[in-house]
Amino acid sequence: MAARIRKVDYFSTKVPNRAGAGAKLLAGMKDAGVNLLAFTGFPERGGAQVDFVPENSAKFRQAAKKAGLKVSQRKTGFLVQGDDRVGALTGILAKLAQARIGLVALDAVTAGKGRYGAIFWVKRKDVARAARLVGAR
Numbered sequence: 394m395a396a397r398i399r400k401v402d403y404f405s406t407k408v409p410n411r412a413g414a415g416a417k418l419l420a421g422m423k424d425a426g427v428n429l430l431a432f433t434g435f436p437e438r439g440g441a442q443v444d445f446v447p448e449n450s451a452k453f454r455q456a457a458k459k460a461g462l463k464v465s466q467r468k469t470g471f472l473v474q475g476d477d478r479v480g481a482l483t484g485i486l487a488k489l490a491q492a493r494i495g496l497v498a499l500d501a502v503t504a505g506k507g508r509y510g511a512i513f514w515v516k517r518k519d520v521a522r523a524a525r526l527v528g529a530r
Contacts, residue, residue: 395475396473396474396475396476396481396485397473397474397475398471398472398473398485398527398528398529398530399471399472399529399530400469400470400471400472400520400524400529400530401430401431401446401469401470401471401472401512402446402447402450402467402468402469402470403431403444403445403446403467403468403469403470403514404444404445404447404450404453404454404457404464404465404466404467404468405442405443405444405445405464405465405468406442406443406445406457406462406463406464406465407437407440407441407442407443407463408434408440408441408442408443409440409441410436410439410440410441414441415432415434415441415443418432418443418445418462419432421456421460421462422445422447422453422456425452425455425456425459425460426452426456427447427448427449427452427453427456428447428448428449429445429446429447429448430446430447430448430472431444431445431446431472431500431510431512432444432445432446433500433512444470445457445464446470446472446512450467468514468517469517469520470512470513470514471512471513471514471515471523471524471527471529472510472511472512473485473501473509473510473511473512473513474508474509474510475508475509476507476508476509477503477504477507477508477509481509482499482501482511485527488526488527489515489523489526489527492522492523492526494515494516494519494522494523494526495515495516495519496513496514496515497513497514497515497516498513498514499511499512499513499514500512500513
């Protein structure tokens with residue numbers, strides 16, 4: 394099966410870089426019934442940045458507001474899901490590279506049972522062109 398690539402909304406926020414901060418955020422989303430397609434975080438300037446990719450952006454924003462989270466404006470990323478194989482992302486990345494579209498970031502993981510997933514970001518000015526190149530909806 395070919396990879397399925399879709400544009401997704403994502404939101405980011407800054408949190409303290411301390412044990413349990415991410416768990417608290419995830420528990421709040423769970424309690425509000427928010428399904429996350431992806432959640433990623435990394436240290437930044439003495440704290441941490443976390444990115445949420447919700448299945449339903451309106452429900453996420455409502456839950457974030459209720460939890461008192463200051464989240465960014467909606468931004469766009471790309472979610473890739475497909476059958477795992479050697480070099481699964483190389484075709485997608487090669488198309489972007491040929492078009493001189495650089496990645497801002499990429500996270501990928503095997504999902505087990507022969508499946509993988511990835512999320513990647515490009516600069517805002519490149520989103521529409523990247524979507525056309527990789528066939529994202």
